Amino acid sequence: MQYPEPIAKLIESYMKLPGIGNKTATRLAFYTIDMQQDDVTDFAKALVAAQRDLHYCSICGNITEEDPCLICRDKQRDQSTVLVVETPKDIMTLERMHEYHGLYHVLHGVLSPIEGKGPKDINIASLLKRLQNDAIKEVIIATNATPEGEATATYLSRLIKPAGIKVTRLAHGLSVGSDIEYADEMTLMKAVEGRQEM
Amino acid sequence: MYLEQLQLTNYRNYQHLDVDFSPGVNVLLGANAQGKTNLLEAIYVLALTKSHRTHNEKDFINWQATFAKISGTVQKSSGRVPLELLIGKKGKSAKINHLEQAKLSQYVGQLNVILFAPEDLSLVKGAPAVRRRFIDMEFGQMSPRYLYNVSQYKQVLRQRNQYLKQLKYRQADDQTFLGVLSDQLAQYGSAIITQRLDFLTKLEGWAQTLHQDISKGKEKLTFDYVQHLKGQATLKQALQVDTAHEIELGTTLVGPHRDDVRFLVNGKNVQTFGSQGQQRTTALAVKLAEIDLMKAQTGEYPILLLDDVLSELDDARQTHLLKALQHKVQTFLTTTSLSGVAKTMIEAPRVFQIQGGHLKRRTKVNG
Numbered sequence: 001m002q003y004p005e006p007i008a009k010l011i012e013s014y015m016k017l018p019g020i021g022n023k024t025a026t027r028l029a030f031y032t033i034d035m036q037q038d039d040v041t042d043f044a045k046a047l048v049a050a051q052r053d054l055h056y057c058s059i060c061g062n063i064t065e066e067d068p069c070l071i072c073r074d075k076q077r078d079q080s081t082v083l084v085v086e087t088p089k090d091i092m093t094l095e096r097m098h099e100y101h102g103l104y105h106v107l108h109g110v111l112s113p114i115e116g117k118g119p120k121d122i123n124i125a126s127l128l129k130r131l132q133n134d135a136i137k138e139v140i141i142a143t144n145a146t147p148e149g150e151a152t153a154t155y156l157s158r159l160i161k162p163a164g165i166k167v168t169r170l171a172h173g174l175s176v177g178s179d180i181e182y183a184d185e186m187t188l189m190k191a192v193e194g195r196q197e198m
Numbered sequence: 199m200y201l202e203q204l205q206l207t208n209y210r211n212y213q214h215l216d217v218d219f220s221p222g223v224n225v226l227l228g229a230n231a232q233g234k235t236n237l238l239e240a241i242y243v244l245a246l247t248k249s250h251r252t253h254n255e256k257d258f259i260n261w262q263a264t265f266a267k268i269s270g271t272v273q274k275s276s277g278r279v280p281l282e283l284l285i286g287k288k289g290k291s292a293k294i295n296h297l298e299q300a301k302l303s304q305y306v307g308q309l310n311v312i313l314f315a316p317e318d319l320s321l322v323k324g325a326p327a328v329r330r331r332f333i334d335m336e337f338g339q340m341s342p343r344y345l346y347n348v349s350q351y352k353q354v355l356r357q358r359n360q361y362l363k364q365l366k367y368r369q370a371d372d373q374t375f376l377g378v379l380s381d382q383l384a385q386y387g388s389a390i391i392t393q394r395l396d397f398l399t400k401l402e403g404w405a406q407t408l409h410q411d412i413s414k415g416k417e418k419l420t421f422d423y424v425q426h427l428k429g430q431a432t433l434k435q436a437l438q439v440d441t442a443h444e445i446e447l448g449t450t451l452v453g454p455h456r457d458d459v460r461f462l463v464n465g466k467n468v469q470t471f472g473s474q475g476q477q478r479t480t481a482l483a484v485k486l487a488e489i490d491l492m493k494a495q496t497g498e499y500p501i502l503l504l505d506d507v508l509s510e511l512d513d514a515r516q517t518h519l520l521k522a523l524q525h526k527v528q529t530f531l532t533t534t535s536l537s538g539v540a541k542t543m544i545e546a547p548r549v550f551q552i553q554g555g556h557l558k559r560r561t562k563v564n565g
Contacts, residue, residue, distance in 0.1 A: 113360035118375065119374075120372075147382065148357065151357070151375075158378065159374070185342035186342065
């Protein structure tokens with residue numbers, strides 16, 4: 001017994017999403033059949049709109065409805081610092097802090113030859129173009145603390161530093177409000193290495 | 199620490215066993231295929247929950263039974279600890295002091311053992327990869343930092359090798375990025391080498407004393423850490439020369455993943471110039487030096503398991519070996535005949551006669 005074609009196609013579509021296999025997709029598809037017609041229409045519209053109306057900002061690479069993005073257009077923000085991140089999600093996380101008021105740049109990945117990502121495959125060229133603008137005095141690199149993140153940070157600093165721009169890297173160490181007791185050995189080691197005089 | 203008691207239920211060819219051990223030397227005596235190594239294996243499994251002989255845990259269970267149980271009491275400087283390991287068809291569960299442990303990783307480490315089996319001769323005779331694995335395993339247990347550096351190094355090495363291949367096939371052309379990868383590799387690599395040299399110096403000191411005792415002071419054992427730096431002073435520099443050749447081959451040619459340790463007896467490489475006996479003595483000394491290294495790191499001596507090791511040593515080497523261990527480490531050794539050991543021992547060991555899965559304590563050493 002085969003599923004009728006419309007539902008089979010729906011199951012197949014759900015299975016294209018990450019973390020969803022055959023069983024979950026089937027459950028979601030049957031749920032969709034029983035949904036209110038308006039909800040289904042909105043759902044379908046949202047899916048199409050998300051792709052149609054969203055663009056990558058031509059300056060920083062963040063996702064945005066209008067190009068350039070809100071952050072890049074905001075003249076109140078500190079135009080002299082650029083914080084470099086791996087993904088647009090990282091910007092959302094950093095914005096929640098409400099303490100950083102500079103600009104961002106999204107790399108869309110890190111340098112990783114194993115995954116076929118070289119310097120030309122991530123958003124580095126547009127960063128270098130931005131830096132030709134004299135207003136930028138400091139680049140903060142906030143790639144993840146993985147070997148690939150570190151390599152990307154070192155690579156960027158080698159390209160940017162000769163131009164006389166300050167390059168900094170986020171600190172490693174203990175998370176705030178946590179007990180030393182529960183920290184793993186490597187985090188502690190980094191925290192001891194990066195200790196500060198009081 | 200030492201193992202005071204051991205109980206086995208349905209473990210391989212032992213249906214029921216309940217035995218008290220001596221804190222000194224315990225000799226397991228018996229003909230072939232009677233269960234000597236099975237008993238050593240049971241102690242090893244009680245310590246590490248894994249066997250050195252098989253990955254298939256159903257093998258532990260006697261073929262007539264549905265589960266196997268190993269339990270024992272360990273005497274430590276902090277007190278007595280009862281341990282229990284239950285092996286069923288579906289998995290294992292472990293208890294410390296009668297309390298079930300949620301994770302086996304919490305259980306491992308209660309009982310420390312070092313096993314020396316005939317296969318360990320490959321430490322001296324085998325390929326460099328065998329010695330690197332030994333170093334990484336042993337030092338990794340003692341230093342989380344070493345373990346971290348090794349895992350980071352391996353990851354960067356994979357990236358660099360892949361990038362060298364991409365440069366070879368002109369899929370990439372950025373030399374700056376290669377420089378970044380080289381420097382990153384050199385950073386983790388140098389940290390690994392520094393730690394290896396430090397650990398090896400400590401290990402060498404202990405191995406030297408042991409080796410001297412076993413060889414009656416006639417031979418001097420030294421370690422030589424071999425790096426191939428292409429005539430450069432540091433790894434960082436060595437990774438910068440000859441990149442053309444590396445690109446051609448698509449692989450990284452220098453670094454700790456290519457290094458080796460040479461064991462020298464009186465200045466000669468024992469791998470190529472040593473006799474069988476010298477190679478065996480060297481492997482034994484290196485392995486036994488771990489005992490002292492572990493004591494220095496954890497504050498407690500481990501238990502030593504010697505599987506059929508004595509048969510290939512001459513009487514004098516046996517005497518000195520056993521003397522070196524006697525008042526320090528609880529030792530279990532298997533042998534098919536007692537004469538050599540018994541005659542050369544100064545203090546009588548506790549001897550168990552093993553026959554078809556049954557243990558009998560022998561009161562008389564000779565005979």
